[in-house]
Amino acid sequence: xxxxxxxxxxxxxxxxxxxxxxxxxxxxxxxxxxxxxxxxxxxxxxxxxxxxxxxxxxxxxxxxxxxxxxxxxxxxxxxxxxxxxxxxxxxxxxxxxxxxxxxxxxxxxxxxxxxxxxxxxxxxxxxxxxxxxxxxxxxxxxxxxxxxxxxxxxxxxxxxxxxxxxxxxxxxxxxxxxxxxxxxxxxxxxxxxxxxxxxxxxxxxxxxxxxxxxxxxxxxxxxxxxxxxxxxxxxxxxxxxxxxxxxxxxxxxxxxxxxxxxxxxxxxxxxxxxxxxxxxxxxxxxxxxxxxxxxxxxxxxxxxxxxxxxxxxxxxxxxxxxxxxxxxxxxxxxxxxxxxxxxxxxxxxxxxxxxxxxxxxxxxxxxxxxxxxxxxxxxxxxxxxxxxxxxxxxxxxxxxxxxxxxxxxxxxxxxxxxxxxxxxxxxxxxxxxxx
Amino acid sequence: xxxxxxxxxxxxxxxxxxxxxxxxxxxxxxxxxxxxxxxxxxxxxxxxxxxxxxxxxxxxxxxxxxxxxxxxxxxxxxxxxxxxxxxxxxxxxxxxxxxxxxxxxxxxxxxxxxxxxxxxxxxxxxxxxxxxxxxxxxxxxxxxxxxxxxxxxxxxxxxxxxxxxxxxxxxxxxxxxxxxxxxxxxxxxxxxxxxxxxxxxxxxxxxxxxxxxxxxxxxxxxxxxxxxxxxxxxxxxxxxxxxxxxxxxxxxxxxxxxxxxxxxxxxxxxxxxxxxxxxxxxxxxxxxxxxxxxxxxxxxxxxxxxxxxxxxxxxxxxxxxxxxxxxxxxxxxxxxxxxxxxxxxxxxxxxxxxxxxxxxxxxxxxxxxxxxxxxxxxxxxxxxxxxxxxxxxxxxxxxxxxxxxxxxxxxxxxxxxxxxxxxxxxxxxxxxxxxxxxxxxxxxxxxxxxxxxxxxxxxxxxxxxxxxxxxxxxxxxxxxxxxxxxxxxxxxxxxxxxxxxxxxxxxxxxxxxxxxxxxxxxxxxxxxxxxxxxxxxxxx
Numbered sequence: 001x002x003x004x005x006x007x008x009x010x011x012x013x014x015x016x017x018x019x020x021x022x023x024x025x026x027x028x029x030x031x032x033x034x035x036x037x038x039x040x041x042x043x044x045x046x047x048x049x050x051x052x053x054x055x056x057x058x059x060x061x062x063x064x065x066x067x068x069x070x071x072x073x074x075x076x077x078x079x080x081x082x083x084x085x086x087x088x089x090x091x092x093x094x095x096x097x098x099x100x101x102x103x104x105x106x107x108x109x110x111x112x113x114x115x116x117x118x119x120x121x122x123x124x125x126x127x128x129x130x131x132x133x134x135x136x137x138x139x140x141x142x143x144x145x146x147x148x149x150x151x152x153x154x155x156x157x158x159x160x161x162x163x164x165x166x167x168x169x170x171x172x173x174x175x176x177x178x179x180x181x182x183x184x185x186x187x188x189x190x191x192x193x194x195x196x197x198x199x200x201x202x203x204x205x206x207x208x209x210x211x212x213x214x215x216x217x218x219x220x221x222x223x224x225x226x227x228x229x230x231x232x233x234x235x236x237x238x239x240x241x242x243x244x245x246x247x248x249x250x251x252x253x254x255x256x257x258x259x260x261x262x263x264x265x266x267x268x269x270x271x272x273x274x275x276x277x278x279x280x281x282x283x284x285x286x287x288x289x290x291x292x293x294x295x296x297x298x299x300x301x302x303x304x305x306x307x308x309x310x311x312x313x314x315x316x317x318x319x320x321x322x323x324x325x326x327x328x329x330x331x332x333x334x335x336x337x338x339x340x341x342x343x344x345x346x347x348x349x350x351x352x353x354x355x356x357x358x359x360x361x362x363x364x365x366x367x368x369x370x371x372x373x374x375x376x377x378x379x380x381x382x383x384x385x386x387x388x389x390x391x392x393x394x395x396x397x398x399x400x401x402x403x404x405x406x407x408x409x410x411x412x413x414x415x416x417x418x419x420x421x422x423x424x425x426x427x428x429x430x431x432x433x434x435x
Numbered sequence: 436x437x438x439x440x441x442x443x444x445x446x447x448x449x450x451x452x453x454x455x456x457x458x459x460x461x462x463x464x465x466x467x468x469x470x471x472x473x474x475x476x477x478x479x480x481x482x483x484x485x486x487x488x489x490x491x492x493x494x495x496x497x498x499x500x501x502x503x504x505x506x507x508x509x510x511x512x513x514x515x516x517x518x519x520x521x522x523x524x525x526x527x528x529x530x531x532x533x534x535x536x537x538x539x540x541x542x543x544x545x546x547x548x549x550x551x552x553x554x555x556x557x558x559x560x561x562x563x564x565x566x567x568x569x570x571x572x573x574x575x576x577x578x579x580x581x582x583x584x585x586x587x588x589x590x591x592x593x594x595x596x597x598x599x600x601x602x603x604x605x606x607x608x609x610x611x612x613x614x615x616x617x618x619x620x621x622x623x624x625x626x627x628x629x630x631x632x633x634x635x636x637x638x639x640x641x642x643x644x645x646x647x648x649x650x651x652x653x654x655x656x657x658x659x660x661x662x663x664x665x666x667x668x669x670x671x672x673x674x675x676x677x678x679x680x681x682x683x684x685x686x687x688x689x690x691x692x693x694x695x696x697x698x699x700x701x702x703x704x705x706x707x708x709x710x711x712x713x714x715x716x717x718x719x720x721x722x723x724x725x726x727x728x729x730x731x732x733x734x735x736x737x738x739x740x741x742x743x744x745x746x747x748x749x750x751x752x753x754x755x756x757x758x759x760x761x762x763x764x765x766x767x768x769x770x771x772x773x774x775x776x777x778x779x780x781x782x783x784x785x786x787x788x789x790x791x792x793x794x795x796x797x798x799x800x801x802x803x804x805x806x807x808x809x810x811x812x813x814x815x816x817x818x819x820x821x822x823x824x825x826x827x828x829x830x831x832x833x834x835x836x837x838x839x840x841x842x843x844x845x846x847x848x849x850x851x852x853x854x855x856x857x858x859x860x861x862x863x864x865x866x867x868x869x870x871x872x873x874x875x876x877x878x879x880x881x882x883x884x885x886x887x888x889x890x891x892x893x894x895x896x897x898x899x900x901x902x903x904x905x906x907x908x909x910x911x912x913x914x915x916x917x918x919x920x921x922x923x924x925x926x927x928x929x930x931x932x933x934x935x936x937x938x939x940x941x942x943x944x945x946x947x948x949x950x951x952x953x954x955x956x957x958x959x960x961x962x963x964x965x966x967x968x969x970x971x972x973x974x975x
Contacts, residue, residue, distance in 0.1 A: 168615065185612060190478045190508055346593060346612070346619030347479045353534035356617030360570040377567055384530045390502030391481055391527065434571040 004230075007238040008214050009254045012098040018133050020140040023101035029146060031217035035109045036154045043113040047216065050224035051236055055091070056081055056172070056209035057287065057316045058395075059235075059304040062216075066114050068196035069204050077205040078116035079181065080107055080213060083124040083165055083172040086287035087339060089319035091240035092210040094252040096123075096130045099214075100137035104160070106213035108146065109220055111158045114206050119160045122177050125167030135162055169343035173394045174207040175199075176345065187347045188394035211240055231256035235303035235315075245322030246278045247271035257315075261285045262298040264320055271322075279325040282411070286316030288336055289399025291406035292323075311409070313402045329411045330366045330418055336407065337362035340400030350385040351397035357381060358404055369430040370419040378408050440516040448511055455483050455506035463519060466528055466557045468594035468642050470507040473699045473810075474603055478505040480594050482531050482557070485509075485524060488516040503527060525561070532562030538573040538617070540589045548644030550657040554592065573617060580622070581609075581629030583649055583703065584638060588620050591645040597621060597637040604700065604810050606801025607631040621645070632813060633800060635706040639689060640699070650707055651687045660686060663921030666908050668764060668819040668860075668901045669705035672812060673910030676701055678902055678921035685709050685902055685922060695914060695965070702813045711860045712900040712922075717883055720927045722895035734929055738937045741879065741894060745780040748852045748877045754781030755834075756851040758841055761827070762789040763818035764858035765931075766906020767915065767961045768950040770820075770827050772935035777854060778833065779940070785834035787841040788824050789856065790863060792817040814911055818859075819901075823909030823961055830958040845871040857882030858898040858931075864888060881931065899924045899931050905947045906932065907964060914965035917947065 011017040011026060023029070035043055048063030069076060080103070084092040095103055111119050121138075123131050138160050141147045149157045163181055165171045171180045175189035178200045199205025215237055219227050228236040235257040243264050244250045249272040253264075261283055265271040274280060283293045285300060291312040293300060300306055304315045323332055341359030346352045358381055361374050382401035385391055392398075408415065437448055441458050448457035456472070458465050468480040484503035491498055497516075503523065518524070535554060543549040575588035593612070598621065601610040609629045613622045623629055629637070638648045663678040667688070674697035679687045688709060690701035723732050723740060732740055749757065759777040761770045777784045793815050800811040828835045836844065844850045853875055857863060862884070869887040872878070880892040889895050903924040909915045924930060936945035954962045 170615075190476070190505075342616060344616035346614070346616045347477075349479070349481050349531055349534050349592070352593065352617050352619065353537050356573075357534075357537055357568060357570075360568075364570060384527075384534075388502070390484060390500075390504055393478065431569055434569070 004238075004255055006254050007218055008095065008102070008211070008240060009098070009252070011102065012094070017098050018100055018137060020101060020137070020144060023099070028101055028217075029105055031221040032105050032108050032112075032146070033152055035112055035220050036152055036156060040113045040115055043109065043220065046224050047113070047219060050219045050227040051234075052212065052215055052219060052227070053235065053237075053304055054209055055211035055215075055239065055317075057086070057289075057314070059315060062110075062208060062212050065196065065208070066110075066206060068194065069114060069206065070197060073204045075118075075203050076114050076116040077200050077203050078107065078111045078114060078119045079174075079177060079200060079205060079207045080119065080121040080210060081172060081174065081177055081207050082127070082130075082210050083122055083177060084127075084210070084317075085124055085169040085172050085343075086289060086317045086319065088242060088244045088284065088321040089287050089317040090242050091252055091317065091319065093127065093130060094240070095210055095214050096127070096134055100134050101141070102217065103210055103214045104137060104141055104147075106216035107160070108151070108158060109216050110206070110208060110213055112156055116206065117158055119158060120181055120200070121160065121162045122171070122181055123162060123164050124171070125165045127164065131162060131164055138162065168345070169339075170345040170394070170396055173396065176394065177207060178205060185345075187345050188396075190393055231258050232301075232303055234305060239302075239318060241270070241302060242317070242319035243271045243322070244320070245283075246275045246324045247322055248273050248275055257301070257303040259302055260299050261293060261302060261320060264302065265298070265322060274322070274324070280322055281325045281327060282323040282329070282332070283320050284323075284403065285318070285320045286312065286314065287319050288321070288339065288403050290314055290316035291402035292332075292410060294410050311406055313398060328366075328418070329407060329414050330362075330370070333404065333407050333415070334359075334362040334366040336403040340396070344396060344400065345394075348392040348397070350391045351400065354381050354385045354397065355400050358400075362404075364430065365415070365419065367430070368422045369427045370415075370422065371427055372416060372419055374419075375408050375412065375415060378404055382408075437511050437513040437515075439511050439514070442518045442520045452511055453507055454485060454487075454509045454511055454515070454517055457511050458485075458506060458517075458519065464560070465506065465519060466531075466553075466561050467507060468553065468592050469596065471596050471599075471640055471699075474596060474599045474640075476508050477595060477599070478508040480531070480592065481505065482528060483507050484527050485517045485519050486521055487518075528557075528561040529563050532558050533566060535592050536562070536566055537568050538589070540572065540574075542589075546587075546590065546644040547647050547652060547657070548590075548641075552644055553642040554590070554644075575620060578622070581634055583634055583707065584629055585647045585649055585652065586621060587645050587647065590643050591621055592643055593619055593621070594642060595621075596640045596642070597646055600633075600637055600640060601629070601631075604636070604800060605631045605633040606803060610637070631802075632702050632704065632798060633700060633811060635703045636690070636700050648687065655681055655686050661921070663902075664691065664919055665901065665921060666819065666910075666916050666918040667701060667705040668908065669702070669708050669817065670814040671816040671818060671821060671911040672696065672814050673819060673908055673914065673916055674701045674705060675916070676705070680902075680921045683922045685712055696910065696912075696916075697811065700811050702811070704813065708860065709900075709902065711883070712902050714884070716885070717925060717928075718885060718889070718895065718897040719925050721897065722892075724893050724895075734934070737896075737934060741938060742776075742780060744877055744879075744894065745777075745852065749781045752851055752876070754783035755785075756849060757781040757784035758787055758836065758844075758850050758853045759784060760787045760789050760838065760841060760853060760855045761824050762856040762858045763791050763821040763824055764901070765820060765824065765856055766904060766918075766947065767820065767823040767827060767909065767958075768906040768947045768954070769904070769932050769935055770824055771954050771958060771961075772932070772939045772950065773854065773856065774827065774831055776935065776938045776940075778831070781852075783834065785836045785841075785850075786828050786831065787836040787838055788821070788828060790838050790868075791821050792859065792861070792863065816911065819908040819910070822911065822913055823907070823915065826909065826960050827958055830960065842868055842871055845874050848874070851875060852877035854879040854881070855888055856880075856898065857884075857886070857888075859883075860900075862886060896931075896934065897928050899928060903928075904930060904932060905945075907947065907951070907961070909961060915961055915963065916965050 016022040053059040171186040180186035337359040344355040382405040385397035446461040467483040489500040660679040667674040675691035675693035872891040881896040932945035
């Protein structure tokens with residue numbers, strides 16, 4: 001386990017790591033030179049062989065996604081999803097802040113593989129600093145002839161543009177991102193048509209996550225077999241994990257997907273244990289949307305499949321936030337409900353109304369005026385939303401319901417105790433004021 | 436023709452329709468808000484969800500998919516199997532209705548939409564009786580978004596039909612959605628009101644009481660209104676409309692679906708242009724002037740009086756000096772009856788068509804569209820029946836004059852007796868024309884309002900507004916469409932068709948269909964009505 005050699009974060013901490021010079025001196029831009037000598041099909045094949053699963057949350061194999069593009073297309077667009085808005089997640093931010101050229105190189109290879117001559121990098125609105133770092137890196141790449149017409153002396157031309165959103169969670173959904181990129185309101189589109197057939201500006205479009213693309217140069221350079229050799233077979237390759245909350249070393253760390261949530265919290269080269277006097281009560285292991293784990297479930301593996309065994313939606317962004325023992329779960333519940341209540345885009349009925357309703361209920365519970373039946377209403381509302389039962393256009397409501405549902409299910413007795421301990425008459429008083 | 440199975444019943448449906456359209460056309464009652472046949476599909480209200488049989492991803496065996504699917508977005512395929520009458524589908528409809536009503540103020544008693552509101556109807560048919568929400572509702576103030584429209588955000592279901600209408604049909608893009616999630620609202624940009632020539636349609640397509648018409652605001656409960664089928668006389672387009680009326684008063688006009696002419700839409704000029712119908716300056720009784728003393732004849736005597744005066748004139752000066760000026764606001768049947776009367780008393784009499792008003796240029800929508808992209812047109816020709824009157828004159832033959840020729844001939848003294856029909860909603864006699872008013876020995880006018888001609892006329896007959904008449908108009912494309920009376924004329928006024936019918940020598944009640952039969956020989960083109968293609972209407 002300790003033998004893991006840093007791949008994606010190998011340049012973090014190196015002085016001047018954001019510059020082209022330092023990146024090249026550490027072996028950068030060799031993979032793209034190698035890639036341009038191969039055919040695009042060979043690269044797609046290699047990435048398929050590496051089973052590079054998307055790092056944005058859903059874990060869909062990138063090579064397969066590229067294969068969905070129609071064969072007879074005239075023009076293709078590549079969008080890089082840098083709208084990293086999932087609560088406690090900052091993997092993409094770290095990659096862009098410390099090693100922008102790694103991502104640019106991966107993007108150029110991906111663009112070549114899908115024959116996209118235009119690349120849009122969509123950054124979330126709040127990424128001011130990261131935008132400037134990225135822009136500088138792109139400018140350097142243009143100046144060096146790595147972007148633009150006939151790059152590296154080949155016949156392939158590619159142009160790269162940065163675009164900043166206005167700050168909306170839903171714009172990280174790929175079709176929401178596309179709408180926003182087109183200058184429209186970031187409302188996810190109905191599918192079909194899927195973006196690979198008709199995406200941004202009605203052209204075939206591939207949308208990939210920053211971290212996914214950052215893996216691509218290493219696959220090309222060291223081969224698919226090296227990649228699949230890291231971690232379990234179905235979840236191979238290096239992965240970034242974030243950890244926050246009351247741990248000794250909150251931050252972003254790299255590892256193979258064979259570690260557990262406990263490792264992430266306890267290992268000295270990762271979270272390094274809880275701060276003095278705090279114990280783990282619960283963990284959101286994969287970004288809030290995936291749901292919550294209790295202190296007894298910390299042996300869950302952080303790979304693409306194990307989370308389902310614990311009632312979670314999936315691996316998500318593999319960004320854990322630790323809830324300490326002295327935190328009231330009603331506050332956690334309210335916080336979760338508030339986030340999705342404000343971030344629902346408002347397009348589909350169930351999500352628009354349901355997230356806001358859950359927020360109202362959770363706020364009331366946190367204000368010592370809950371009713372026991374509110375917990376049932378929360379559970380039922382959570383089941384009445386989402387893409388999985390077919391009730392919405394995008395997956396946002398699924399992400400909104402999993403934390404609520406898992407908190408209510410796994411911490412029900414605590415919530416019930418808190419509600420029963422409320423001062424009597426509190427609910428009636430509050431409802432009188434409200435209505 | 437695809438064959439699909441809905442709830443175990445085999446149904447035949449048109450090619451290219453969606454599952455929702457197929458089900459509605461086959462008689463299923465499927466709730467829907469965001470879907471409108473004239474607008475793009477957004478599948479966001481999630482009310483029309485259905486179950487569908489699909490091949491299993493691994494075994495390829497056909498079975499009911501675990502997910503619900505939006506029927507408005509799913510095209511039919513031959514052999515497709517879907518179902519709506521299941522607990523799962525019904526549960527979703529119920530939950531949706533609860534969600535829609537979470538923040539609704541339930542102010543039906545003071546809401547104009549009550550009675551034709553799809554929140555009411557769907558709650559009743561598909562919803563639950565009680566809401567479980569006890570928390571505070573979101574309250575939004577009502578907004579004045581344009582000269583004709585009020586927006587009550589509280590009642591909105593965010594179906595975005597209005598926004599899509601402003602984008603896709605009017606092409607004027609005034610409406611948008613601001614804010615996110617449950618705080619999302621329909622709004623206009625600051626300083627840019629909803630002000631386009633088709634704005635009234637957003638009120639029609641709003642399925643709930645969110646967008647309301649200021650003209651109709653608090654005027655009448657909709658269940659007290661009766662609906663009459665008619666044709667808009669505002670321009671030569673001939674949009675199919677309905678006249679909503681009660682107690683012999685017109686309250687509002689609404690478009691009627693006609694795929695050959697106006698689809699689901701009508702323009703504001705037509706929609707709000709009926710105020711003159713209830714103008715108290717209308718002529719409300721006939722008048723006969725002989726010598727200086729005017730007298731009011733009774734209706735029974737009038738046909739004989741008019742006929743006598745014309746016969747007397749023809750006897751003295753001959754039939755060549757008689758002209759009947761037919762108005763482009765007359766129905767084909769009325770014009771034919773008048774022509775028949777005039778040619779009866781004076782076979783050599785000339786027929787003319789009155790002036791056709793034009794305003795500005797034709798306006799196409801979406802703004803700036805051309806060719807097949809045009810979804811609606813407002814014509815500059817502001818009269819409903821020029822084509823009809825022209826083909827009538829052509830078919831009847833004999834001496835036919837233009838209006839200019841009529842004025843010239845009158846000035847030259849070659850016309851001495853005239854029957855001039857007006858019926859225009861606006862003043863229509865210009866200065867030059869007014870000068871000839873005193874040059875007749877016998878002048879009969881038939882008009883809604885008093886103008887120079889009526890002052891000089893020997894016999895004044897009142898015309899009725901189109902809401903009170905029956906007949907047919909032939910539009911710019913040559914389609915002859917029937918319209919029916921909705922309200923009775925003001926007290927003392929007799930319908931044009933009725934007295935013309937009697938003057939033409941007929942007895943009994945004027946009925947347009949009967950006159951059309953009589954016209955078959957002389958004017959075959961106009962006696963054939965345009966039948967709108969029997970295509971189902973699934974808009975609400």
